[in-house]
Amino acid sequence: MIPARPLPERSCTVLKSLMKWAPSTWTGLEPGRLLPLQGSSRLLSVGCADHTKHQEPSGKKPLSEKKLKRHFVDHRRVLVRGGNGGSGMSCFHSEPRKEFGGPDGGDGGNGGHVILRADQQIKSLSSVLSQYRGFSGEDGSRKNCSGRGGAVLYVQVPVGTLVKEGGEIVADLSHPGDEYVAALGGAGGKGNRFFLANDNRAPITCTPGQPGQERVLYLELKTVAHAGMVGFPNAGKSSLLRAISNAKPTVASYPFTTLKPHVGIVPYAGHQQLAVADIPGIIRGAHQNKGLGLGFLRHIERCRFLLFVVDLSLPEPWTQVDDLKYELEKYEEGLSERAHVIVANKLDLPQARAHLPQLQARLGLAEVIALSALTGENLEQLLLRLKVLHDSYVEAELGQGRQPFSW
Ligand SMILES: Nc1nc2c(ncn2[C@@H]2O[C@H](COP(=O)(O)OP(=O)(O)OP(=O)(O)O)[C@@H](O)[C@H]2O)c(=O)[nH]1
């Protein structure tokens, strides 16, 4: 007899990865849990202490920024089709000693809708497939039995997803739990029982189910956060996000290190949380598609306030602020006038200290917060300012009878 041998380690890993993916494929067959949720928490760094612990399991190398970018999708064209309605049945009651039992064909069930639902656990549109078909209703059957209706197919999308059809915005799923019926299921057909009338006691007519609605939708993700960081490459945006939150975006001394938005959570007393988004650097001329272009600014469009991060160690740092504001204006008029703070980073460098008085003189003392993301100097001042901005935002929203966004 051959003794049982333990599986080699590599096979175990392969098996485990298969086990990890298999349920997400099967869920497509079940109503209610239909999405192949790629629940990888690495899709977007979320700086919640517990989350980050799960993000990088010990012994596993974190994914490089380049690989992470492949998982971050902020556009998607989706073809959605509602489920078809089931057909009605044409048949007659048949029973011993009951010759003319009458029509008893049941109606077909309605097709299931396809519904987009904003889910906070989903961080990018990468888990959204290119097409979805709703569940069809069952056909009607004998004895007036109606067919079962098709279950609703829920497609989970990130909070902040815009739904467009033919260039027009048809829905904005900006709050967790928001839903949008992307495609209606077809109505079920009628069985011949439905056509029973005084002048027609034995109808044989029955109707087929209607096909489900078919639409081509464009999904566009606009990250939702309280504060958005904008700055030139290498200004230290990612370093700052690392310093104030538990998010772990890559930091390096070359430009365009960050290739996808990151959201970090800054915890405050009383379980208050403030979401801060770090987006790729923009450069002068970005509106002419220089650097990474301005496409990423869509991720700060919804931010309630902005952090202009400038490198204080460079000569004439105020020109960075002017250039950033100019690029923002080119992207969307009025964007640069949103509530903001100017963060003068790299205060630890000697030349930076020399530039500070000039910057403050040009932009105003109150507006500039000089700090060092590297040494942590003066970070509290930024945290306090963020809190003040957040509180005034909450007050304004409540004043207008709206629920403020909370992460
Ligand atoms: N001395 C000093 N260096 C800093 C400070 N903050 C960031 N750096 C350095 O500046 C370089 C760029 O930092 P990042 O945080 O990657 O800059 P970024 O703005 O995110 O850059 P992109 O992602 O390319 O847009 C890194 O080498 C950091 O170590 C600081 O406060 N002081």
Ligand SMILES: [Mg+2]
């Ligand atoms: Mg960065």
